[in-house]
Amino acid sequence: MNTIKLDSRGLVTAIAQHAETGEVLMLGYMNEESIKRTLDTGNVWFFSRSRSELWHKGSTSGNYLRLQSAVLDCDGDAILLRVLPDGPACHTGSETCFQHEVTNQSKFEYSKNGSSVIDELFSVILRRKLEPSSSSYTSTLLEGDVDRVAQKVIEEAGEAAIAGVTSRNDDLAEELGDLIYHSLVLLAANDMTPEHVWKVLQARRDG
Numbered sequence: 001m002n003t004i005k006l007d008s009r010g011l012v013t014a015i016a017q018h019a020e021t022g023e024v025l026m027l028g029y030m031n032e033e034s035i036k037r038t039l040d041t042g043n044v045w046f047f048s049r050s051r052s053e054l055w056h057k058g059s060t061s062g063n064y065l066r067l068q069s070a071v072l073d074c075d076g077d078a079i080l081l082r083v084l085p086d087g088p089a090c091h092t093g094s095e096t097c098f099q100h101e102v103t104n105q106s107k108f109e110y111s112k113n114g115s116s117v118i119d120e121l122f123s124v125i126l127r128r129k130l131e132p133s134s135s136s137y138t139s140t141l142l143e144g145d146v147d148r149v150a151q152k153v154i155e156e157a158g159e160a161a162i163a164g165v166t167s168r169n170d171d172l173a174e175e176l177g178d179l180i181y182h183s184l185v186l187l188a189a190n191d192m193t194p195e196h197v198w199k200v201l202q203a204r205r206d207g
Contacts, residue, residue: 005076008198011047012079019068019082025089026097042067044081063087118194125188138185146189152182
């Protein structure tokens with residue numbers, strides 16, 4: 001039996017391709033419910049990350065994607081949807097969402113909110129570990145004894161608990177941010193990654 005591997009948010013990447021021309025039309029995300037609805041109805045459903053809800057593609061524009069087949073990739077973490085579109089796939093009116101060539105002049109924009117910031121922050125921490133900077137607090141922590149990092153985690157946990165029990169919400173958010181940051185540094189100091197924690201949380205969710 002094929003197994004669809006959902007990410008930490010319960011989502012899988014889905015690519016819509018024109019069944020007749022082979023043109024790649026768009027990329028979206030699906031969860032278990034949207035996959036089931038797609039297979040049951042024959043029209044593609046996605047999960048909107050920005051609205052946190054199921055999204056019937058074409059429900060507003062009338063440009064539905066009529067499913068011809070759905071194929072899982074070899075790793076089980078991406079789905080290729082072969083579809084027949086009833087109109088332009090892109091909200092801009094273009095036939096495809098893929099319109100802009102990637103060049104050396106392309107700019108990068110990082111997510112400022114949501115769980116993805118943890119992965120981005122951990123990437124920075126790893127860079128500070130591999131390429132230490134004398135002006136970096138993270139590098140200073142990682143170059144010292146791991147006991148110091150562990151002590152910071154204990155301190156931040158205590159401060160977060162105090163902020164929470166006294167209902168100081170702004171302080172609680174700040175202290176929890178410090179706790180998460182120092183916990184990520186502690187993972188890096190022990191040659192571990194957030195993935196080790198995600199696996200533990202996944203097991204608890206499934207338990």
